[in-house]
Amino acid sequence: MRSSAMRDMMAITARPEIISLAGGLPDTSTFPVSAFTEEMARIASGKVPEVLQYGPTEGSELVREQITRVMKAEDMLVDVADVTVTTGGQQAIDLITKVLIDPGDVLICDAPTYPGALPTFYSYEADIIQIECDADGMRMDILESTIASLAEQGRKPKFIYSVPTFQNPGGVTLSLERRKRLVQIARENEILIVEDNPYGLLRYEGETLPTLYALDGGAYVVYLGTFSKILSAGLRIGWVVAPPPIREKVVLGKGASDLCTSTLTQDFAGHYFDKGHWREYVEDLIGIYRNRRDAMTGAMSEYFPHGATWNKPEGGLFIWATMPDVLDTSDMLAKAIGKGVAFVPGTSAYVDGRGASSMRLNFSGVREDEIIEGIRRIGAVAREQLDLYETMTGSQEMKLPPLDADGNPERPS
Ligand SMILES: Cc1ncc(COP(=O)(O)O)c(C=O)c1O
Numbered sequence: 001m002r003s004s005a006m007r008d009m010m011a012i013t014a015r016p017e018i019i020s021l022a023g024g025l026p027d028t029s030t031f032p033v034s035a036f037t038e039e040m041a042r043i044a045s046g047k048v049p050e051v052l053q054y055g056p057t058e059g060s061e062l063v064r065e066q067i068t069r070v071m072k073a074e075d076m077l078v079d080v081a082d083v084t085v086t087t088g089g090q091q092a093i094d095l096i097t098k099v100l101i102d103p104g105d106v107l108i109c110d111a112p113t114y115p116g117a118l119p120t121f122y123s124y125e126a127d128i129i130q131i132e133c134d135a136d137g138m139r140m141d142i143l144e145s146t147i148a149s150l151a152e153q154g155r156k157p158k159f160i161y162s163v164p165t166f167q168n169p170g171g172v173t174l175s176l177e178r179r180k181r182l183v184q185i186a187r188e189n190e191i192l193i194v195e196d197n198p199y200g201l202l203r204y205e206g207e208t209l210p211t212l213y214a215l216d217g218g219a220y221v222v223y224l225g226t227f228s229k230i231l232s233a234g235l236r237i238g239w240v241v242a243p244p245p246i247r248e249k250v251v252l253g254k255g256a257s258d259l260c261t262s263t264l265t266q267d268f269a270g271h272y273f274d275k276g277h278w279r280e281y282v283e284d285l286i287g288i289y290r291n292r293r294d295a296m297t298g299a300m301s302e303y304f305p306h307g308a309t310w311n312k313p314e315g316g317l318f319i320w321a322t323m324p325d326v327l328d329t330s331d332m333l334a335k336a337i338g339k340g341v342a343f344v345p346g347t348s349a350y351v352d353g354r355g356a357s358s359m360r361l362n363f364s365g366v367r368e369d370e371i372i373e374g375i376r377r378i379g380a381v382a383r384e385q386l387d388l389y390e391t392m393t394g395s396q397e398m399k400l401p402p403l404d405a406d407g408n409p410e411r412p413s
Contacts, residue, residue: 003121013342019374021296022342024168024317025365026229030288032281039268047267055263057255059085059239060242062270065223067239070273074200076223077212084250087261089226089238093161094120095257096194096222096240097353099249100158101126106150109161110138112249112320112349112358114168115194117161128351129157135311137164137174140181147189159192159222164212166199166316169349169360173314176209183212186220192246196224199316201282207313213241223248229317229364230282235265289317295368296361296375303379303388310361317364322346322357323382326389329359332381341377395400 013020043051044085058064064083071078093116101107103125109117111130121128129150131143143160150156160182164174174182186193195212213223218241226238240250254260272278296319297312304310307324323329329345336342343362346355359378363371389395 002119008402009342009344014335017340018337019341019366019370019377021361021363021371021378022344022365023365024229025361026233026285026317027288027364028232028234030284031232035272035277035281039272042271043267051141051264051267053263055260055266057260058251059083059261060263060266060270063237063266064075064239066270066273070201070227070230070278071213071225071397072224073279074197074208074214076211078218078223078241081242082218082247084240084242084247084254085261085266086238086240086254087258088233088236089196089224089228090116090120091254092116092224092226092238092240092258093196095250095253096159096224096246097121097124097126098253098257099187099246100192106155106157107159107161108143108146108157110163110167110170112169112346112355112360113161114163115348116359117196118348118351121161126158130351133170133172135172135365137167137172137178137189138162138182140178140185143182144185147185147191156158156189156278157191159194160186161196162212163196163199163240165197165209166202166313166318168199168316169318169346171311171313171316171318172319172320173209179209179212179215183216183220186216191220193221194224195221198226198229201230202286202289202317203315204286204293218243230285231269231278232271235262235269237261237265237269243335247347262393289364292366292368292371295320295371296363299372299375300379305382308382317362319361319363320346321359321361323359324386325357327382327385328356330356332359332378332385335381335384336378339377339381341374343378349359 013022016091063085066079067083068078068080097120101124104127106129107121107126108129108131111132113130129146132139140386144166166173197211213221223241242250300310310319310321330347333345346358347353349355
């Protein structure tokens with residue numbers, strides 16, 4: 001059992017004086033109070049005994065139906081019978097790993113990968129192989145050569161776990177060409193893909209791409225979803241869509257873990273989606289998060305040191321930034337927390353210590369003014385560390401611009 005860097009930081013980042021760019025928190029303050037009150041009043045006025053009771057392990061019929069409708073919005077046609085409701089997308093990752101992995105089995109994932117998945121993979125003693133991602137997502141040439149060299153050793157991955165759309169943590173999206181190739185590789189080699197897609201509906205610009213599930217039709221792709229980022233993380237509702245032999249084991253695994261997902265929150269979510277207004281709320285979120293993303297990239301251009309790089313994702317909640325390679329973001333984090341800002345160091349997204357100069361930055365959880373201030377503080381820490389490096393090594397490599405009266409880097413006018 002290992003801890004997750006993000007969970008360890010939750011207590012620190014919950015302190016009000018800290019601007020947390022570390023979590024993956026949706027902005028729940030934007031959820032319409034009237035919609036919340038309406039659902040709660042409906043439950044209180046007649047369904048209390050029902051929602052205080054256990055429910056079926058695979059989830060309530062209504063929520064499962066609504067899940068198929070939400071998936072239809074991303075062009076996926078799903079049979080209600082193939083849907084298992086889970087306690088958040090996190091339990092979906094846990095259950096699929098529990099069902100498929102025996103100790104020592106190979107599992108392939110993105111490099112970097114979702115930091116919250118790694119403790120799950122470790123807990124089932126998977127042999128984790130990470131495949132490098134570039135701006136178009138997971139590199140298919142490296143994936144193919146890895147599968148081939150594993151085959152030479154008589155080994156075959158149990159599954160390929162990927163967040164192909166607006167990846168957590170890298171923000172990158174797997175290109176259409178690579179999506180098609182990935183599904184083809186899975187079929188040719190008879191390897192399952194586990195597609196984790198919490199962010200697909202949060203697109204701020206660019207063209208929508210088909211999910212791996214839509215391309216494959218569900219034969220080789222097991223699909224994981226969640227309502228955390230389009231409704232609420234606190235309701236803890238996610239799901240797995242898998243063909244019958246896997247689904248049956250997932251339900252057995254879930255029964256062993258927690259018997260069923262909360263009947264109360266399933267009732268809330270089932271009726272909320274049934275009313276059909278959820279798309280409007282997602283549209284609101286898209287507008288808010290797009291502005292926050294732009295605020296973050298704008299502040300990075302202003303405050304991050306020369307040599308730092310970052311991407312501008314077309315959707316999702318995260319930006320991946322890389323500092324000049326003499327900087328270690330784990331060292332920077334301690335200083336950053338001292339200055340009242342937090343981020344996730346890049347190493348937590350790798351199994352082998354890579355990512356030491358990188359960081360994951362979340363732009364959904366705090367307001368634009370806080371994002372700008374948070375980035376300014378991280379920029380100040382980077383600057384101090386670079387100054388120290390230059391003093392100690394006599395290097396002028398970074399050629400930092402002089403500071404203005406406010407302690408910020410001077411920009412050419
Ligand atoms: C890629 C990915 N999968 C799964 C989860 C888990 O989400 P939840 O358990 O809240 O549904 C997250 C949360 O940030 C995530 O980014």
